[in-house]
Amino acid sequence: xxxxxxxxxxxxxxxxxxxxxxxxxxxxxxxxxxxxxxxxxxxxxxxxxxxxxxxxxxxxxxxxxxxxxxxxxxxxxxxxxxxxxxxxxxxxxxxxxxxxxxxxxxxxxxxxxxxxxxxxxxxxxxxxxxxxxxxxxxxxxxxxxxxxxxxxxxxxxxxxxxxxxxxxxxxxxxxxxxxxxxxxxxxxxxxxxxxxxxxxxxxxxxxxxxxxxxxxxxxxxxxxxxxxxxxxxxxxxxxxxxxxxxxxxxxxxxxxxxxxxxx
Amino acid sequence: xxxxxxxxxxxxxxxxxxxxxxxxxxxxxxxxxxxxxxxxxxxxxxxxxxxxxxxxxxxxxxxxxxxxxxxxxxxxxxxxxxxxxxxxxxxxxxxxxxxxxxxxxxxxxxxxxxxxxxxxxxxxxxxxxxxxxxxxxxxxxxxxxxxxxxxxxxxxxxxxxxxxxxxxxxxxxxxxxxxxxxxxxxxxxxxxxxxxxxxxxxxxxxxxxxxxxxxxxxxxxxxxxxxxxxxxxxxx
Ligand SMILES: Nc1ncnc2c1ncn2[C@@H]1O[C@H](COP(=O)(O)OP(=O)(O)O)[C@@H](O)[C@H]1O
Ligand SMILES: [Mg+2]
Numbered sequence: 001x002x003x004x005x006x007x008x009x010x011x012x013x014x015x016x017x018x019x020x021x022x023x024x025x026x027x028x029x030x031x032x033x034x035x036x037x038x039x040x041x042x043x044x045x046x047x048x049x050x051x052x053x054x055x056x057x058x059x060x061x062x063x064x065x066x067x068x069x070x071x072x073x074x075x076x077x078x079x080x081x082x083x084x085x086x087x088x089x090x091x092x093x094x095x096x097x098x099x100x101x102x103x104x105x106x107x108x109x110x111x112x113x114x115x116x117x118x119x120x121x122x123x124x125x126x127x128x129x130x131x132x133x134x135x136x137x138x139x140x141x142x143x144x145x146x147x148x149x150x151x152x153x154x155x156x157x158x159x160x161x162x163x164x165x166x167x168x169x170x171x172x173x174x175x176x177x178x179x180x181x182x183x184x185x186x187x188x189x190x191x192x193x194x195x196x197x198x199x200x201x202x203x204x205x206x207x208x209x210x211x212x213x214x215x216x217x218x219x220x221x222x223x224x225x226x227x228x229x230x231x232x233x234x235x236x237x238x239x240x241x242x243x244x245x246x247x248x249x250x251x252x253x254x255x256x257x258x259x260x261x262x263x
Numbered sequence: 264x265x266x267x268x269x270x271x272x273x274x275x276x277x278x279x280x281x282x283x284x285x286x287x288x289x290x291x292x293x294x295x296x297x298x299x300x301x302x303x304x305x306x307x308x309x310x311x312x313x314x315x316x317x318x319x320x321x322x323x324x325x326x327x328x329x330x331x332x333x334x335x336x337x338x339x340x341x342x343x344x345x346x347x348x349x350x351x352x353x354x355x356x357x358x359x360x361x362x363x364x365x366x367x368x369x370x371x372x373x374x375x376x377x378x379x380x381x382x383x384x385x386x387x388x389x390x391x392x393x394x395x396x397x398x399x400x401x402x403x404x405x406x407x408x409x410x411x412x413x414x415x416x417x418x419x420x421x422x423x424x425x426x427x428x429x430x431x432x433x434x435x436x437x438x439x440x441x442x443x444x445x446x447x448x449x450x451x452x453x454x455x456x457x458x459x460x461x462x463x464x465x466x467x468x469x470x471x472x473x474x475x476x477x478x479x480x481x482x483x484x485x486x487x488x489x490x491x492x493x494x495x496x497x498x499x
Binding site: 159161162164165166167168169170171172175179180183184 | 334337338360363411
């Protein structure tokens with residue numbers, strides 16, 4: 001195992017850290033202002049320049065501020081819906097007899113076996129004209145299996161004897177669930193929330209293919225700045241804002257978890 | 264008094280409990296003895312209301328238990344693995360049954376503390392079950408089961424997970440507590456010695472069938488079937 005550590009570290013440096021640092025640098029480069037008649041003589045960005053202008057634009061122009069808020073709101077909504085539905089599915093798996101358990105698990109994972117574009121176009125046919133509802137539904141369908149599987153794994157670790165014991169002590173089924181099963185499945189819920197939240201913050205295909213421009217997320221805008229507007233500096237800055245948010249959420253969650261573990 | 268009449272439960276082709284009939288008297292400790300797989304746990308789960316019988320009647324104090332869910336039966340159950348709630352303190356575990364019965368906080372706290380003291384667990388109120396020794400976990404499961412003052416106590420191989428030395432000590436204590444509370448109890452075991460030493464009467468099961476149900480002395484003197492004699496190691 002030790003021997004594999006060095007190549008892995010090298011690969012990570014070249015493949016992950018390198019591009020990240022380069023994006024960070026790019027986000028601090030000058031793109032040129034529209035008022036300057038030579039602004040667009042240089043495409044992508046002005047090499048060797050340093051500025052915070054890109055970040056200033058993102059946090060001052062309503063277009064970008066709205067997009068950041070929409071991306072966060074969409075992620076929260078999709079997380080709430082998919083974790084709730086995922087819990088219900090996971091609970092059905094938990095209570096199912098061994099035979100139905102396998103069938104249910106296969107059904108939950110099935111959408112992941114289709115090509116994602118085919119899956120989304122299928123949804124598009126089903127859900128009708130582009131709009132907020134198809135975007136939320138699409139992203140939920142994409143992420144639901146992960147939420148369900150994560151919670152199902154946590155539930156599987158809750159011994160059924162505990163439910164029987166609670167019932168024997170006088171708890172009705174609902175009371176046994178809320179007092180025993182649910183608290184013990186919380187680590188799975190937290191993991192699912194984290195997984196779905198981080199993933200849906202980067203929502204791209206759903207908003208892009210099922211939404212109108214008003215449902216475009218930061219990830220879609222990064223693509224547009226990169227490939228259509230050729231404003232790489234701004235794309236890199238948008239990207240950095242998202243990365244920092246994701247890292248902050250991950251850090252917060254790990255703090256929360258180590259606090260919970262100490263209890 | 265507990266009456267069991269014609270109790271039957273099949274799992275597919277397996278007859279787990281076959282036409283069982285017996286009584287448990289008020290304040291008595293009945294041991295259900297038999298080899299592994301003879302249907303002892305199934306019998307307890309039937310009485311506790313965790314599985315539905317194919318046929319037969321169970322009544323407690325003249326009240327028919329048919330169709331009642333476990334929470335409506337007022338039966339205390341200690342599973343073989345204790346099934347302690349890992350996310351609650353020892354005290355909260357014992358309080359659970361009282362809370363479910365709607366008892367006010369101060370009263371149930373007092374009752375739970377009392378039950379812990381009764382089982383020799385004073386001072387561990389705030390500990391998590393996972394930090395307790397095997398013997399302590401066993402006592403905690405017992406304290407939790409008896410705190411709501413059940414009409415019947417069911418114990419599924421309560422001593423089998425303990426070290427040999429603690430087992431003997433716990434056996435004596437268990438019997439002692441049961442007598443002091445006058446609690447009608449069914450204890451399931453595959454250990455002949457345990458059954459003979461602890462029980463008022465013993466019911467001997469084999470493949471779901473009842474071979475004999477009487478006092479340890481009677482069974483030793485007059486084993487009803489060759490299986491009983493063989494299982495107890497008695498030479499006819
Ligand atoms: N849920 C179940 N499904 C199928 N068979 C079962 C189930 N529970 C018990 N059995 C079978 O019933 C018989 C009695 O089991 P059990 O009551 O656990 O025996 P004991 O507790 O005496 O060891 C065994 O043959 C067992 O395999
Ligand atoms: Mg058993």
